[in-house]
Amino acid sequence: MAVEWEPVRQSRTHELVLERIEARVVAGELKAGDRLPPERELAPVLGVSRSALREALRVLETIGVLVAQSGRGPDAGARIVRHPDDALGRLLRLHFALGSYSLEDVLEARVTLERSSFQAAADHASAKDLEEAETLLWRMRAPGVEVAEFNDLDTRFHVLIARSSGNRLTSTLTAAVRESVRPLILRALETVEDWPAAAAALNDQHVELLRLVRAGQGAEAADLVEKHIRGFHGTLVDGTKPERGGE
Numbered sequence: 001m002a003v004e005w006e007p008v009r010q011s012r013t014h015e016l017v018l019e020r021i022e023a024r025v026v027a028g029e030l031k032a033g034d035r036l037p038p039e040r041e042l043a044p045v046l047g048v049s050r051s052a053l054r055e056a057l058r059v060l061e062t063i064g065v066l067v068a069q070s071g072r073g074p075d076a077g078a079r080i081v082r083h084p085d086d087a088l089g090r091l092l093r094l095h096f097a098l099g100s101y102s103l104e105d106v107l108e109a110r111v112t113l114e115r116s117s118f119q120a121a122a123d124h125a126s127a128k129d130l131e132e133a134e135t136l137l138w139r140m141r142a143p144g145v146e147v148a149e150f151n152d153l154d155t156r157f158h159v160l161i162a163r164s165s166g167n168r169l170t171s172t173l174t175a176a177v178r179e180s181v182r183p184l185i186l187r188a189l190e191t192v193e194d195w196p197a198a199a200a201a202l203n204d205q206h207v208e209l210l211r212l213v214r215a216g217q218g219a220e221a222a223d224l225v226e227k228h229i230r231g232f233h234g235t236l237v238d239g240t241k242p243e244r245g246g247e
Helices: 013-026 039-046 050-062 084-097 103-124 127-140 147-164 168-180 182-190 195-214 218-238
Strands: 066-069 077-080
Touching (some): 013 050, 050 066, 084 168, 103 168, 103 218, 127 195, 147 168, 147 182, 147 195, 195 218
Antiparallel strands (some): 066 077
């Protein structure tokens, strides 16, 4: 029988550094808050150039597991952190823009995630969470609120409810998915002919959603948030003109 040969895997040096650091994190040898040795010490230990090490550290910083501080002093150097929300949102937004995921994919993901988070929030949201959500809705109802500010507060409201569900992964995924379509939703809101009426309709739904969560009516909140999302997000999928309610 002829021997089957497989090609040798070729890796760029910084990828090997990434694999080495990842292996230590997975093994529990590196935890959030731990500092990496200075570049001048770590590079020779790994047998790589300082430029390759810096490239690997930049990748880790981009994906939200490391922060690097330049200069001298106790805060200088690279430190392992946990910042998944912004990193996932950035990556998902880029992949959405590149066509890796369709609007339909994002819509169904939002519906699934937010049905779960609103239902769980009805059981787990703290008084502080509910008070913060009320503040966001109050700001959204302010006279003359601009579309961009409304969109920002809207995103924060949905992410807050997901966070109050008690499931950190659901919160992170909800934030990433909502952030991925934030520019698209903003452009769609800017095309609404009667913005005050559209904002009022959206606010009515937000107020009712919060009331249901506060009252512990999780199933009803889940049904309403699906209607809320499909009402506006659905118009982005089918290309119709945005309606007054739902986002």
